Structures are given as C-alpha cells and as structure tokens.
Amino acid sequence: MAAAAAIVAGDPTAHAATTYDLVGDPVTAGDVAERLAVAHRAIGLGDYRARLLADGALPPFQPPMLASIATSVRHGFLRNSSPDLAELLDRPLTDALAVAAGTAAAMRPGAR
Known part of the structure; x- marks a missing residue:
C-alpha cells in the first residue's frame, strides 16, 4: 500500500479524479487451513462473538470490531478483487495466501 501511495503522490496530476480499489485476491480461513493441511471448522x-467477549486479553473495543469485520466477511463484503493495485505497482502482487498461511504456521503452538 505504501508503494502505491508513493506512486500516486509522486505524480498527483496523473491520478487526479481517479479512484483505485486497492485489493488483492481474496483469502479465506478455509484456504489457509487447506494450505496448512489442517481441518477448518466454521463457527x-x-x-465467534462470544469467544471474543470471553477473551480477557482483548481491549474492550476489539470484540465488537472483530465481530463486525467477521460479519462483513461472512456476507461477502471483502470478496471482490481488482487489478488496480498490481497495475499501479506494475508488478504481480505478493501471494496473500502464502503470507496468511506462513503467519498462521508461525503462530502454531511449538512453532517458536
């Protein structure tokens, strides 16, 4: 995102009155689970909201925020994709599934 912002800021006239949809390919929890060869169980x-509220480690604002994001995702709000970011950067995007799966693998118990 920073690189895209720098490109637009570097030539504001060329990007005037243009709206970019800066998204990559959608990634789901099921995609990450499949990549890690683990079972995925949707709840x-x-x-989900009850589990978030029961987690004493989260600041008070986070459970409702995370539940709201999950609701949006569940109903397809973040399902779209667009070539805008790759076109702005003039290169293929980083594989979001690989990043998500790598992060999830690093967070597994015993991974550290």
Whole structure:
C-alpha cells in the first residue's frame, strides 16, 4: 500500500479524479487451513462473538470490531478483487495466501 501511495503522490496530476480499489485476491480461513493441511471448522457468528467477549486479553473495543469485520466477511463484503493495485505497482502482487498461511504456521503452538 505504501508503494502505491508513493506512486500516486509522486505524480498527483496523473491520478487526479481517479479512484483505485486497492485489493488483492481474496483469502479465506478455509484456504489457509487447506494450505496448512489442517481441518477448518466454521463457527457461527454468535459463537465467534462470544469467544471474543470471553477473551480477557482483548481491549474492550476489539470484540465488537472483530465481530463486525467477521460479519462483513461472512456476507461477502471483502470478496471482490481488482487489478488496480498490481497495475499501479506494475508488478504481480505478493501471494496473500502464502503470507496468511506462513503467519498462521508461525503462530502454531511449538512453532517458536
């Protein structure tokens, strides 16, 4: 994102009155689980919210925020993709699934 912002800021006239949809390919929890060869079990949004609220480590604002994001994702709000970011950068995007799976693998118990 920073590189895209720098490109636009570097030549504002060329990008005037242009709106970019800066997204990559969608990645789901199921995609990450499949990449890691682990089972994925979807839970209801109510259960997810209850788990978040029960997590004493989260600041008070986070459970409702995360539940709201999960609701949006579950209903397809973040499902779109666009070539805008790759075109602005003039290169292929980093593989988001590889990044997500690598991060999830690093967070597994015993991975550290």
